[in-house]
Amino acid sequence: MHKQFRLGLIAAAAAIATLPATLSAHRLWMLPSITVVSSDDAWVTFDAAASNDLFHPDHQPLRAPPAAFAPDGSAAKIENWATGRYRSTFDLHLTQPGTWKVAMVNQGVMGSYTLNGEQKRLPRGTALAELAGAVPAGATEVKLTEVDSRNEVFVTSGAPTQTVLTPTGKGLELVAASHPNDLVASEAATFGFLVDGKPAPAGLDVQVIPGGKRYRDDEGTIALKTDAQGQVRIEWPGPGMYWLNVSSEGRSTAIPDAARRMGYTATIEVLPG
Amino acid sequence: MPLSYRILMTGIAAASSAGPAAAQTMQLDVAIPRLTVAEYHRPYVAIWLEQQGGPARTLQIWYDHDMPKNEGTKWLRDVRQWWRASGRALKLPADGVSGATRAPGRHSVSFVNGRGPLGRLAPGQYVLVVEAAREVGGRELLRLPFAWPPKPGVAATARGQSELGAATLTFKR
Numbered sequence: 001m002h003k004q005f006r007l008g009l010i011a012a013a014a015a016i017a018t019l020p021a022t023l024s025a026h027r028l029w030m031l032p033s034i035t036v037v038s039s040d041d042a043w044v045t046f047d048a049a050a051s052n053d054l055f056h057p058d059h060q061p062l063r064a065p066p067a068a069f070a071p072d073g074s075a076a077k078i079e080n081w082a083t084g085r086y087r088s089t090f091d092l093h094l095t096q097p098g099t100w101k102v103a104m105v106n107q108g109v110m111g112s113y114t115l116n117g118e119q120k121r122l123p124r125g126t127a128l129a130e131l132a133g134a135v136p137a138g139a140t141e142v143k144l145t146e147v148d149s150r151n152e153v154f155v156t157s158g159a160p161t162q163t164v165l166t167p168t169g170k171g172l173e174l175v176a177a178s179h180p181n182d183l184v185a186s187e188a189a190t191f192g193f194l195v196d197g198k199p200a201p202a203g204l205d206v207q208v209i210p211g212g213k214r215y216r217d218d219e220g221t222i223a224l225k226t227d228a229q230g231q232v233r234i235e236w237p238g239p240g241m242y243w244l245n246v247s248s249e250g251r252s253t254a255i256p257d258a259a260r261r262m263g264y265t266a267t268i269e270v271l272p273g
Numbered sequence: 274m275p276l277s278y279r280i281l282m283t284g285i286a287a288a289s290s291a292g293p294a295a296a297q298t299m300q301l302d303v304a305i306p307r308l309t310v311a312e313y314h315r316p317y318v319a320i321w322l323e324q325q326g327g328p329a330r331t332l333q334i335w336y337d338h339d340m341p342k343n344e345g346t347k348w349l350r351d352v353r354q355w356w357r358a359s360g361r362a363l364k365l366p367a368d369g370v371s372g373a374t375r376a377p378g379r380h381s382v383s384f385v386n387g388r389g390p391l392g393r394l395a396p397g398q399y400v401l402v403v404e405a406a407r408e409v410g411g412r413e414l415l416r417l418p419f420a421w422p423p424k425p426g427v428a429a430t431a432r433g434q435s436e437l438g439a440a441t442l443t444f445k446r
Contacts (some may be wrong), residue, residue, distance in 0.1 A: 038349035038356060041342065159361045182357065273354050 026050040026059050028151055028265065030066065030102060031154040031211070034157045035269040042094040044155050046102065046187055049087035053213035054243045054269075057087035065090060066151075067105065070107060071098025072077050077230040078102075097158035099165070104151040109134070109255065111144035128254055146252040148172065149263035167269035169197030171263040172248055177231065180250065181222045184210075185239045189215065193246055193264060200230035205250055208234055211241040239272040274423035295446045297386040297422060303403055304438025308410070315374035316407040316436055317348060319355035320382065323400045324392070329358040331370055332390045332401075333382060339370045351406040354414055358402075379438075394421045401429070405436040417442045 030048040037044065047055070048062035066254040068076035079091040090183050094100060111122045114139060126134045128146065135142055147160045148171030174180075175192035183189050193200035203228045208222040224232040226246070236242075245265045247268070252258035304315060314424040328396035335353070337345030346365055350356050365371055369389045384391040399421055406412040417429040423444035431440045 034350075035345075036350055036353075036361075039347040040361065041345065066414070068382070156361075184357070271357075273352055273357070 001093055012203060013145050026052060027054060027243060027245070028062070028104070029055055030056045030062070030104070030151065030153045030267055031241065032102075032153050032155055032267065032269070035153075036271065037094060037155065037157050039094075040097065040157065041150045041155050044092045046153070047087045048090070051086075054209055055208060055211045056161070056214055056239060059086065061086055061088040062104070063088070066102050068092055069101040069103070069164045071096055071100060071161050071163055071231050073166075085113065092155065093102065094155065094157040097177070098161035098163070099156045101164035102155075103150075104152045106147060106149045108147055109144055109258070110147050111135075111142065111258075113139035113143070114141040115139045127227060131255065142257075143167070144252070144255055144258035145226050146255055146258055146260040147262075149265070151263075151265040153267045154180045167194050167197060169194075171196065172200070172246060172264040173197075174264060175199075175231075176267060180268055183236070183268065183270045189234045189236070189270075191229055191234065191244070194230070195248060195262065200246075200248070202226055202228045202230070204230075204233045204246055206244070206246040209243045210237065211243065211244075238268045239270050242268045244268055244272060288302055296330055297387065298383055298445050299386075299391075299401075299419075299423070300381060300383045300443050300445070301401065301403070301417075301440065302379060302381045302443075303415075303440040304379050305375060305377045305405070306433075306436070306438045310410065312409050314408040314410070315376060316405040316410065317352050317374065318403065318405045319352045319360065320401065320403050321355055321359050323358065324400055330368075330390065330392070331355070331359045331363060332384055333372060334360065334363075334365070334367075335372045335374050338366050338373060348406075348408065350414065351408075352404050353406070353412070355402070355404045373388055398420055400440055403431075403437060403440055404431075411435045413437050417438050419444075 030046050033045045041253045047057060049057040049060060051057055051059045065081045068078050070076040076092065079093055081090045082088065092100060092102060107128045109122060113120055113135055113228040115136055122134050149249060150171060150173065150241040160181050165176050173194045175194055177192055178189035193204065206224040206226060211221050222234065226232055247263045250260050252260040301320065318335040319331065321331045323329050336349060348442050349360055352360065389394045399419055401417040401419065402414060404414040413433045415431040415433055417431050417439055417440060419429050419442060426443060429442040
């Protein structure tokens with residue numbers, strides 16, 4: 001049972017990091033109850049799961065709590081974590097004004113090798129630094145993929161701030177030319193992306209999918225490609241919650257003969273007006 | 274009594290003809306409609322000023338301003354265009370700006386140039402915006418454009434369909 005769950009989550013994480021925009025797959029998402037709050041003692045509650053349709057939990061819950069960051073950049077506490085059959089829930093207590101971030105970051109190495117005629121997988125969550133000890137001597141058919149994926153949600157109490165939007169310089173990250181908590185349907189948004197701190201190349205697939213899939217026939221995907229500045233401009237079809245995903249594949253520079261998969265995902269709320 | 278009255282009148286006349294001009298005043302008359310609904314709560318109402326290229330300034334926010342622990346602020350985000358334009362940058366409650374919610378009926382509020390939340394208005398094109406959001410109800414926004422300083426006799430009017438009734442902006446000295 002546990003193993004199955006684990007495999008399911010690995011599959012979901014891999015899907016996020018790798019699948020081209022045209023394929024439907026289990027998508028990992030976190031859904032906040034609200035993203036723009038006015039109280040100085042606000043709570044936001046979240047659902048988190050992997051599912052096909054956004055944002056309907058029907059497959060697997062998120063298995064481990066994400067990290068959270070307060071507007072001053074300090075680590076914040078995930079409250080009331082609970083896991084159900086199809087989704088996990090947790091709360092964030094907004095104890096200071098500004099923009100907060102909840103983030104699932106998955107950085108490490110996935111892969112498999114053959115030892116004594118048996119195929120083995122690297123343990124889940126193998127860090128780059130642990131790689132040397134993770135592949136035993138005598139292993140053959142070593143296939144490694146460096147994975148770097150990020151899934152983020154922003155919520156703001158009072159006026160939006162920038163600290164939690166500061167990139168780390170590792171993997172695929174958002175450059176919020178439009179603040180993610182300052183979006184309205186009548187105004188196009190501009191988001192840029194960084195790869196290891198440098199503007200993402202042109203032509204990366206970016207997909208933006210509105211929630212509420214069960215109540216319409218079309219997926220409704222807005223399929224975009226990054227421009228020469230590594231940016232996309234999004235015209236919103238209407239207010240709502242959107243799942244934004246961009247992915248990139250290439251060769252690892254950290255591990256010889258390894259692939260690299262990077263992904264960035266965010267849940268973004270667009271308000272009427 | 275008649276004497277002091279006369280003196281006062283003379284004083285005003287003198288001020289308006291010879292002394293510095295009386296401050297320009299703008300008056301907003303706005304109706305909150307009476308609604309026949311199962312659950313009625315008075316709307317939160319924001320009144321603010323927009324100027325092209327300038328920051329919005331809040332003139333009034335009527336909300337549950339006197340609840341324990343400032344709990345009434347929780348729903349200010351539902352007055353959402355105001356919240357985005359100005360509210361989220363304010364520290365509330367704010368003197369001369371925060372006020373209690375108001376009952377259905379006609380309400381009149383005046384703003385004097387150079388005083389209180391209006392401040393001293395630079396000449397230009399402005400829009401006075403009135404937005405109402407009601408718990409378990411709707412939201413509506415009215416825009417009243419005007420030029421400053423106002424020409425004599427000029428007024429701006431708008432009429433809401435759901436959460437606000439008629440709104441009129443008039444000017445006097």
